[in-house]
Amino acid sequence: MDKNMKILVVDDFSTMRRIIKNLLRDLGFTNIQEADDGNTALPMLQNGDFDFVVTDWNMPGMQGIDLLKEIRKDDNLAHLPILMVTAEAKREQIIMAAQAGVNGYIVKPFTAVTLKEKLDKIFERIS
Template sequence: MPSSQLNVLVVDDFQSMRRIIKNLLEQIGFTQIFEAEDGKSALAELSKREFGLIISDWNMAPMTGLELLRNIRGQDKLKSLPFIMITAESKTDNVVAAKEAGVDNYIVKPFNAATLKSKIEAVIG
């Protein structure tokens, strides 16, 4: 389903979580997977190369996933970049805030491989 050439950025402050998501992405067929541990370092990665998908956690310091999303949606060059939020924040207010900020899909932890795959398919086809 996905293009193996598509660059994917995984943003999470938990190293284990990045490892889990990266492994799942590899199983799905992605080969170009990059990592960042918070929103700020994600922006640095985004300035280095073009990405086709970003999968980000919410709770990170110094820049949260929501702040990262808003920043990306405010940049002409990046405003259309598909963005999936994967987070333990499952309150309705959180989902609504992310949707209003322009998130393409929202996955609540704990999730399974099938959920991740279906959400990625829904976002990038």
């Protein structure tokens, strides 16, 4: 796993962005940027050679599930691994995210160990 990979963290709550950023930094990732919803994230992704996206689901503006679908629709972005970190816990939603092509799904509240596990799993599959 390339620790220099460029990661975009998308969440409408700045505290949660900070938590995820700190946990990622703890795991050795330092090249991290933030966006507060899908509408902000999508242009950043289209212009910015990101390697990985961590996104919330429930956000004002463009929701995480729609961001996921937009990324999968875009030929230049479709390959991007996406990890969803969200409080949305309905079975239909998890299935919906899986069908839309999410690479990992973490329900809040979560632990540092869970985040590490899911990251390892996603990048193990990709390589």
